Amino acid sequence: MQYVKFNLDEFRYVLSITDVIEIIPYVKLTSLPNLPDYLAGLFNYRGSSVPVIDLCSLFLKRPCNKKxxxxxxVVEVIGKNSVKKMVGLMVEKATEIIKVEEDSFMDAGVYGDDLPYIGPVIADSAGLISRIHPSEIFLQIDNEILFPAA
Amino acid sequence: MKKRTTKNNKNDNCWSTIGVWGNAQEKCDRLGEVIHCRNCDVFLMAGRGVFESRPPVGYLTQWQKEISIKKEERKKGDIGVMVFRLGKEWLALPVEYLQEIVEEKKVHKIPHNEGVYILGIVNIGGEVNTCYSLMNLLEIDENTDKNDSQLRRLIVMVVNGDRFVLPVCEISGLARYSSSDLLPAPATLGEKMGTYLVGMFQVENHQVAALNVEQIYRGFEGIAV
Incomplete structure (x- = not known):
C-alpha cells in the first residue's frame, strides 16, 4: 500500500493514498470571520466549495508555513449521519509517497485524547511514523461546523 | 546507516565532489552500495530541499486558476499518438515508434546531396542519425503566420529498427483516439498526403491527421536507396 508522508513538526504521519483525491499546493483561501483557527478557509476546488483544515493549527497551535x-x-471524509464531504488537509513537508506493508504497522504504546492524534506506527531509519485516517482527525474537532445538524 | 568516511566528507553537493559527477581521486564509500548517486538518500534529500523554499511568483495564482476549473472526463481511445504541427497541419504518429524528442539542433548537410527528402545528418546523444523532411514528403507548405523557432523540435522515431529524425514546427503532446472515431481525410488534401494518412480525428479544437508509419517508412526508404 502506498502512503503520502507529511510532518507535524518533527513527528511524521502517513495517509493512505486510497483516501486521497488530489494533492495541490497551498492556494489562497477565502477566510471567514469567527472561524476556529484550525479552519484555514474555503477554496474553489473544481467547482465546489471545500473547507481546508490546517493540521498545524489543529495539533501544533501554529499555522502551516508558506513553503x-x-x-x-483533498480527501473525502464521512461525518455525522454518514454524510460524505470533501475537505482539504493543509500539511507541511508533503513531498514523499512511501510504500508500506500493511502488517508492518504496530501499536504506538501511548493513548489519550489530549495528545495530537497518534495511530498505529511504522519504524524507519529516522524514527517512527504514525498512520492517520482522515475521518479520525474529525474526532478532534467540532463537527457542527463542517457537518450540518440533522 | 553507514557513514561516509572519505576525507572530503561534505554534506552539501557531495555528488559533484566525491560522487559520480565529481572528479575527486577518492570516491564516496557508499557508491559501492548504491552504485549511482541518484540511488543515495543524501542526494534524494538534497533534491527535496527545493520544496523548502517559497513558491515562485505566480505559481500559486496559476494553481488557483487550475483547480477551480471542473475536471472533464477525457475520452478514452485505444491508440496513443504524439501530436505535432508541420506548417499549418496538425499530424499524429503512434507513440510506440517514438523514441525521443529533442530541441532543434544543427543538421549537417551531406555533400553532393541535393535531395529534398534527406536534410542531412544530426547528432542525437552522440549517435549520427539521418534527418528526413516529413514536410517535403507530405508536400506541406511551411509558411504559416505562427512560426516560432522556440517551439521547433526534432522527433526521433524508430521504425523497423531504423532511426529517423524528423524536424517539426511544434509538439502539442500526447493524445488518444479510437479507430472507430477516425474520419476519412478531406478531399481537399493533396493526393500525396492522402496516401500517408490513416484518417482524421479531433483533439481539442483542431483536426489532426493520423499518419501511417509504415507508409512513411516506405516513402523514405524508397528515397534513401
Whole structure:
C-alpha cells in the first residue's frame, strides 16, 4: 500500500493514498470571520466549495508555513449521519509517497485524547511514523461546523 | 546507516565532489552500495530541499486558476499518438515508434546531396542519425503566420529498427483516439498526403491527421536507396 508522508513538526504521519483525491499546493483561501483557527478557509476546488483544515493549527497551535512543501491534501471524509464531504488537509513537508506493508504497522504504546492524534506506527531509519485516517482527525474537532445538524 | 568516511566528507553537493559527477581521486564509500548517486538518500534529500523554499511568483495564482476549473472526463481511445504541427497541419504518429524528442539542433548537410527528402545528418546523444523532411514528403507548405523557432523540435522515431529524425514546427503532446472515431481525410488534401494518412480525428479544437508509419517508412526508404 502506498502512503503520502507529511510532518507535524518533527513527528511524521502517513495517509493512505486510497483516501486521497488530489494533492495541490497551498492556494489562497477565502477566510471567514469567527472561524476556529484550525479552519484555514474555503477554496474553489473544481467547482465546489471545500473547507481546508490546517493540521498545524489543529495539533501544533501554529499555522502551516508558506513553503512549496506545504500542500493541501483533498480527501473525502464521512461525518455525522454518514454524510460524505470533501475537505482539504493543509500539511507541511508533503513531498514523499512511501510504500508500506500493511502488517508492518504496530501499536504506538501511548493513548489519550489530549495528545495530537497518534495511530498505529511504522519504524524507519529516522524514527517512527504514525498512520492517520482522515475521518479520525474529525474526532478532534467540532463537527457542527463542517457537518450540518440533522 | 553507514557513514561516509572519505576525507572530503561534505554534506552539501557531495555528488559533484566525491560522487559520480565529481572528479575527486577518492570516491564516496557508499557508491559501492548504491552504485549511482541518484540511488543515495543524501542526494534524494538534497533534491527535496527545493520544496523548502517559497513558491515562485505566480505559481500559486496559476494553481488557483487550475483547480477551480471542473475536471472533464477525457475520452478514452485505444491508440496513443504524439501530436505535432508541420506548417499549418496538425499530424499524429503512434507513440510506440517514438523514441525521443529533442530541441532543434544543427543538421549537417551531406555533400553532393541535393535531395529534398534527406536534410542531412544530426547528432542525437552522440549517435549520427539521418534527418528526413516529413514536410517535403507530405508536400506541406511551411509558411504559416505562427512560426516560432522556440517551439521547433526534432522527433526521433524508430521504425523497423531504423532511426529517423524528423524536424517539426511544434509538439502539442500526447493524445488518444479510437479507430472507430477516425474520419476519412478531406478531399481537399493533396493526393500525396492522402496516401500517408490513416484518417482524421479531433483533439481539442483542431483536426489532426493520423499518419501511417509504415507508409512513411516506405516513402523514405524508397528515397534513401
Amino acid at each position: 512549496l512543501s506545504t500542500r493541501i491534501i
